[in-house]
Amino acid sequence: MPLTHMTRAFAVASLLSLTGGAALAAGTEPGTSVSSTVSISYSSGGTTITQDEAASVEFVVDRKVDFSFQGQDAGGTVLADQGADEQVMVFRLENEGNDSSGYDIDVASAGDIGLTHDPAGGGEPGTYSVYVGTESDLAPEDAVYDHDGTTTIGDLPADAVRFVKIVAHVPGGAGDAATDTFDVTATALDAGTSTVTVEVTGQGLQGIDTIFTDPDEDGTEQATERYVIQAPQLSADKTAAVVSENLTGDFDCGGGAAESGAEAAVPGACVEYVISVSNAEDASSDAVNVIITDELPEGITYAGIAANTGFDAVNEASGTVTAELAALPPGATASVRIRATVN
Amino acid sequence: MPRDTRFLLSAAAILSALAQPAVAAGAPPGEIVSNAMTLSYDTGGDTITQEEVAEASFTVDQRLSFTFASLEEGGTVNVEPGATAQDIQLILTNTGNEAVPFDINVAAVADQLGLTLDPAGGGEEGTYSVFLLEEPGGTPVAYDPSGVVSTGPIPADGSRIIVIRATIPRSAGDGALTSFEVSAAPLTPNGSGTQGAVRGQGLGAVDIVYADEGEDGSELSETSYQVLAPQLTAAKDVVVVSENRSGGFSCSGGSPEPEAEAFIPGACIEYTITLSNAPEASSPATFLQFNDTLPEGVTFDSVAVNNGFDELDVEGAMISGAVATLAPGNSAVVRIRATVD
Numbered sequence: 022m023p024l025t026h027m028t029r030a031f032a033v034a035s036l037l038s039l040t041g042g043a044a045l046a047a048g049t050e051p052g053t054s055v056s057s058t059v060s061i062s063y064s065s066g067g068t069t070i071t072q073d074e075a076a077s078v079e080f081v082v083d084r085k086v087d088f089s090f091q092g093q094d095a096g097g098t099v100l101a102d103q104g105a106d107e108q109v110m111v112f113r114l115e116n117e118g119n120d121s122s123g124y125d126i127d128v129a130s131a132g133d134i135g136l137t138h139d140p141a142g143g144g145e146p147g148t149y150s151v152y153v154g155t156e157s158d159l160a161p162e163d164a165v166y167d168h169d170g171t172t173t174i175g176d177l178p179a180d181a182v183r184f185v186k187i188v189a190h191v192p193g194g195a196g197d198a199a200t201d202t203f204d205v206t207a208t209a210l211d212a213g214t215s216t217v218t219v220e221v222t223g224q225g226l227q228g229i230d231t232i233f234t235d236p237d238e239d240g241t242e243q244a245t246e247r248y249v250i251q252a253p254q255l256s257a258d259k260t261a262a263v264v265s266e267n268l269t270g271d272f273d274c275g276g277g278a279a280e281s282g283a284e285a286a287v288p289g290a291c292v293e294y295v296i297s298v299s300n301a302e303d304a305s306s307d308a309v310n311v312i313i314t315d316e317l318p319e320g321i322t323y324a325g326i327a328a329n330t331g332f333d334a335v336n337e338a339s340g341t342v343t344a345e346l347a348a349l350p351p352g353a354t355a356s357v358r359i360r361a362t363v364n
Numbered sequence: 365m366p367r368d369t370r371f372l373l374s375a376a377a378i379l380s381a382l383a384q385p386a387v388a389a390g391a392p393p394g395e396i397v398s399n400a401m402t403l404s405y406d407t408g409g410d411t412i413t414q415e416e417v418a419e420a421s422f423t424v425d426q427r428l429s430f431t432f433a434s435l436e437e438g439g440t441v442n443v444e445p446g447a448t449a450q451d452i453q454l455i456l457t458n459t460g461n462e463a464v465p466f467d468i469n470v471a472a473v474a475d476q477l478g479l480t481l482d483p484a485g486g487g488e489e490g491t492y493s494v495f496l497l498e499e500p501g502g503t504p505v506a507y508d509p510s511g512v513v514s515t516g517p518i519p520a521d522g523s524r525i526i527v528i529r530a531t532i533p534r535s536a537g538d539g540a541l542t543s544f545e546v547s548a549a550p551l552t553p554n555g556s557g558t559q560g561a562v563r564g565q566g567l568g569a570v571d572i573v574y575a576d577e578g579e580d581g582s583e584l585s586e587t588s589y590q591v592l593a594p595q596l597t598a599a600k601d602v603v604v605v606s607e608n609r610s611g612g613f614s615c616s617g618g619s620p621e622p623e624a625e626a627f628i629p630g631a632c633i634e635y636t637i638t639l640s641n642a643p644e645a646s647s648p649a650t651f652l653q654f655n656d657t658l659p660e661g662v663t664f665d666s667v668a669v670n671n672g673f674d675e676l677d678v679e680g681a682m683i684s685g686a687v688a689t690l691a692p693g694n695s696a697v698v699r700i701r702a703t704v705d
Contacts (some may be wrong), residue, residue: 048629064651066447075598085628
């Protein structure tokens, strides 16, 4: 008889006992009993003898502690303006193990911004606080979390995701390119406790081992991001020069061409202030809404604007000159020449 | 003194066959055997003859004699588990001088097979039935050995074949034995009861005398079924080949990693299925197959080793293998790799 023919008359036996729940993407729950049985049959006396459950073996699924912890911000960097409020750095924590697990979050920061930890989330400039939530965006319901010591953020079931958010309040005095680096670590805790999970092996087929399979296989993952301050690097310059000594009294101070050799700021002389504003080439950002206000001192009388290079508008009122510029990109300079006569 | 008086005796035996012709078993009971004598003598120069001057007669008695023997060589029938119509044959021969009905009783002793009597001859697994045949190859007639049941008269010198026909349980193990003690006892002519010995009937009536072996009117024959079967054992175990913590392990081809022990999701595990026929088994296992369906919680990956199976087949989670003959002392092993879900 061909063997394939016999297969049809072949009894199938399989036993499954799942004492735990259904399988997850992260895997079968620990403690789930997986039992399988083999049946055999053979030919005897012109018939087929079948022995169901001729042999079986059973094991218990062990506990796999696995999680990922990664910064979500491009380049690991959050660019922040001086004085900016609620600058959010986001880390994504996913429980990729097969059991519920709690996590302790620790934060170590260093840098020249000098942000300090405010466990209460008060929001004062120069401080940061930590929040935990289920969405990547900061939400009102996110709970403030004190990362000092060993404190659980709460249990994450298998496959669950949490977002850890560092929320900084940048001091206004932070300079361009100032940086604070945040090393953030997540450490697996036994569910429902503040006990750091440890590996357990040697429990055999029927006991439950605990195994770390996070990338470092140590139950702790670290992610690093940084705040970098984005600011213009503005400089201003102001010079004064005699345009015409106007000894004859007929020089047009508001528009006349500068006379060479003029140097004596005698009464009636025409003087010129050159005011320039520059944003350094290596500045991180444009200077926005730049306004120069120059109140002419006593002893001189405004005569006119000889030149405007780069300002959107220059106005004079009651001896005060105002120059405005919407945006001054890095490497750009705006200048204005103000003429006045010496009283 | 009488002179020359001389008796001349001549004896003549006369046989009158009242019922049936004479057989090897002897004259039938009830036959009257008479013997008359003729006397003659000389007197006066004459011879005087007196016919039937004296007579003696007797009646032939019944000799109850029979043999009962197993027709199976060594008194044993070798059978396989699950085999149907396994026959033990015995022959009952009436060696007496009269047709006699018999009662047959069958008792299973040392009944390791657990056979039960099915008087109707249904042939179900684990049952036996009794049949009578007029002659070897004749038509079997079901016979219920319970209580006193007549076989019907068996003529002098006649025989019946008694067949015990069993269907061996599939679960019967190698070497299991069931012996049958089969006894035959003569019955009264109407078959209603046991025929006892009858003596003291004198010359004119029929005595009934036991002449079977043991002279007790009962003969016993013992014959056995003995199971010849493979002694199969199946073993299954499971080990962790790799915990595959990094996720990069090739379950189908990777070498086992020492220290791997945890059945964590993603781990590569290996089931070993071993089918063995014990060295002391009486027969090979033929058309041996196994079937294993991987349970939920694991996913089939590959067959790592096949040592001894003629055929392996995987359909989804169901794995089956077959070997045509597994001789005593041999094993077939397959190693199946799977991953923990």
